Amino acid sequence: MIWNPDYETLPGEDLKRLQDERLGTLVDMLYRRVKFFRSKMDAAGVKLGEVRGIGDLARLPFTTKDELRSGYPFNLLAVDLREIVEIHTSSGTTGKPVVDAYTAGDLDTWAEAMARTLSAGGATRHDIVQNAYGYGLFTGGLGVHYGARRIGATVLPISGGNTKRQVELLRDFGTTILTCTPSYALYLAEALREEGLSPRDMGLRAGFFGAEPWSDTMRAEIQAKLGLAAYDIYGLTEIIGPGVAFECERQEGLHVNEDLFYPEIVDPATGRVLPDGQKGELVITTLTKQGTPILRYRTRDITYLDRSPCPCGRTTVRMHRLLGRTDDMLIVRGVNVFPSQIEEVILGIEGVEPHYQIIVDRRNQLDSLEVQVEMTEALFSDEIRDLERTEKLIESRLYGTLNIHSRVKLVEPKTIARSEGKAKRILDKRQI
Amino acid sequence: MSVKQVSIFLENSKGRLAEVTRILAREGIDLRALSLADTSDFGVLRIIVEDPDRCLAVLKDNDYVARVSEVVAVEVEDRPGGMSRILDVLDEAGLNVEYLYAFVAKAGKNAVVICKIDERERALSVLEAKGIRTISSEDLEST
Ligand SMILES: [Zn+2]
Numbered sequence: 381m382i383w384n385p386d387y388e389t390l391p392g393e394d395l396k397r398l399q400d401e402r403l404g405t406l407v408d409m410l411y412r413r414v415k416f417f418r419s420k421m422d423a424a425g426v427k428l429g430e431v432r433g434i435g436d437l438a439r440l441p442f443t444t445k446d447e448l449r450s451g452y453p454f455n456l457l458a459v460d461l462r463e464i465v466e467i468h469t470s471s472g473t474t475g476k477p478v479v480d481a482y483t484a485g486d487l488d489t490w491a492e493a494m495a496r497t498l499s500a501g502g503a504t505r506h507d508i509v510q511n512a513y514g515y516g517l518f519t520g521g522l523g524v525h526y527g528a529r530r531i532g533a534t535v536l537p538i539s540g541g542n543t544k545r546q547v548e549l550l551r552d553f554g555t556t557i558l559t560c561t562p563s564y565a566l567y568l569a570e571a572l573r574e575e576g577l578s579p580r581d582m583g584l585r586a587g588f589f590g591a592e593p594w595s596d597t598m599r600a601e602i603q604a605k606l607g608l609a610a611y612d613i614y615g616l617t618e619i620i621g622p623g624v625a626f627e628c629e630r631q632e633g634l635h636v637n638e639d640l641f642y643p644e645i646v647d648p649a650t651g652r653v654l655p656d657g658q659k660g661e662l663v664i665t666t667l668t669k670q671g672t673p674i675l676r677y678r679t680r681d682i683t684y685l686d687r688s689p690c691p692c693g694r695t696t697v698r699m700h701r702l703l704g705r706t707d708d709m710l711i712v713r714g715v716n717v718f719p720s721q722i723e724e725v726i727l728g729i730e731g732v733e734p735h736y737q738i739i740v741d742r743r744n745q746l747d748s749l750e751v752q753v754e755m756t757e758a759l760f761s762d763e764i765r766d767l768e769r770t771e772k773l774i775e776s777r778l779y780g781t782l783n784i785h786s787r788v789k790l791v792e793p794k795t796i797a798r799s800e801g802k803a804k805r806i807l808d809k810r811q812i
Numbered sequence: 813m814s815v816k817q818v819s820i821f822l823e824n825s826k827g828r829l830a831e832v833t834r835i836l837a838r839e840g841i842d843l844r845a846l847s848l849a850d851t852s853d854f855g856v857l858r859i860i861v862e863d864p865d866r867c868l869a870v871l872k873d874n875d876y877v878a879r880v881s882e883v884v885a886v887e888v889e890d891r892p893g894g895m896s897r898i899l900d901v902l903d904e905a906g907l908n909v910e911y912l913y914a915f916v917a918k919a920g921k922n923a924v925v926i927c928k929i930d931e932r933e934r935a936l937s938v939l940e941a942k943g944i945r946t947i948s949s950e951d952l953e954s955t
Contacts, residue, residue, distance in 0.1 A: 756877065757879070793875050794875045
């Protein structure tokens with residue numbers, strides 16, 4: 381169901397006009413009210429009147445996580461602190477946390493964004509939402525809470541953990557919608573099985589899972605074990621929390637609430653804006669935020685955009701589910717290579733197990749990419765020719781995805797070093 | 813009749829072959845025949861042993877990827893042209909030999925040739941029809 385057809389199905393031209401207008405207002409406000417952004421725009425040589433719309437976005441400076449941290453606690457506020465009604469922060473495990481300060485208007489936007497998210501997975505006022513995201517400074521819990529309230533559903537604000545209690549509520553209250561991280565969903569499924577409960581004993585029909593990357597394999601597993609449709613949701617504290625993008629019933633990419641959050645994909649190394657369909661780093665500009673608006677935030681998340689029309693009727697752009705983090709990116713022969721792309725290819729080949737290693741080396745000024753794949757019972761043949769064919773097959777699939785040649789080497793089982801049970805994926809031997 | 817062969821995946825690096833033969837020796841598994849085919853990356857070790865199923869279990873316990881498959885075994889008379897006659901017969905029947913290797917089952921006796929042929933059943937009947945004796949695992953044990 382489409383919560384807000386006025387915005388979610390806005391024809392392309394109208395949507396663009398709205399974005400142009402909103403960007404103009406944002407830039408104006410940031411320049412006038414936030415010293416940090418004014419200095420950055422001055423340094424970039426951007427004059428106020430010159431920014432007329434999305435077409436001028438590429439000229440504006442990026443904002444990084446470190447810059448947001450350096451604004452701790454209130455240096456990036458675009459309104460007086462009196463206007464702020466709620467504050468959330470990122471975890472701050474690796475330094476000062478990022479502060480996201482919300483005005484009443486921002487909370488309204490957040491509820492709207494999350495109402496769209498939950499509606500896209502079929503949630504209505506008749507649903508009972510068991511919200512197992514953490515409540516607190518973390519944005520997951522309250523983000524879902526506000527969205528569920530907005531659509532009029534019944535919220536069970538159980539927060540994360542306390543699995544025994546979660547199982548009780550699922551069973552006794554007839555929860556229809558579960559919201560939590562995908563890994564916790566699997567954990568809960570296991571706990572339900574131990575209690576002797578099968579999906580048929582429960583009323584679950586949809587789940588909204590985010591805050592960590594997951595795969596289609598994991599989705600299939602969650603759906604089968606919990607008997608629900610599992611939807612991927614995307615958001616981050618620096619922007620608003622959950623509600624930036626969400627899957628519709630097609631489960632083919634996440635619709636970005638682009639009237640609120642404008643997405644770009646850039647080359648993580650050069651910052652150059654990439655055309656739709658090309659993988660790169662997601663950059664987001666908040667178009668309507670009041671408390672802590674942000675210009676071109678570098679999310680470090682890797683994805684690509686798809687503007688093809690979605691059968692659901694929404695006209696908003698879709699982003700592919702996250703493909704990885706820029707921190708893991710390798711540059712091989714000048715081409716950006718994401719380990720997740722290699723993983724996708726390898727796991728797509730029948731009989732291969734997720735034990736592989738990527739080795740990058742440089743000989744005679746030339747980068748080499750070798751992918752070692754552990755032999756399995758299913759891949760093995762007593763004929764050399766079959767094994768060579770397997771190597772060639774993986775090589776050609778990798779070329780199809782990466783556009784650079786790699787060398788695939790089959791190795792004996794359990795020869796790839798594992799740390800904490802997981803294989804060490806990347807070995808970069810280049811001395812640059 | 814055919815013979816069970818054990819094939820093992822090995823990396824083509826120093827000491828891998830010695831390692832696997834050491835493990836088999838420790839377990840008292842006698843190698844009646846051994847052939848190694850390899851590329852620059854990896855090799856496939858093919859062996860004939862008395863108890864292929866136990867051999868396979870031992871290998872798996874030691875984290876090797878291995879499998880047991882049925883191959884054609886033919887006794888070849890120890891005289892000129894003995895081998896080429898067999899190949900001619902298979903060739904005439906349009907049967908493709910993926911690989912072969914020979915060994916002597918017992919001193920002074922005829923050599924045994926192991927052939928991997930995709931259409932194993934047809935190969936067996938073609939050879940029998942031409943009066944070429946194929947041998948079974950039991951025959952090997954009694955030789
Ligand atoms: Zn859609």
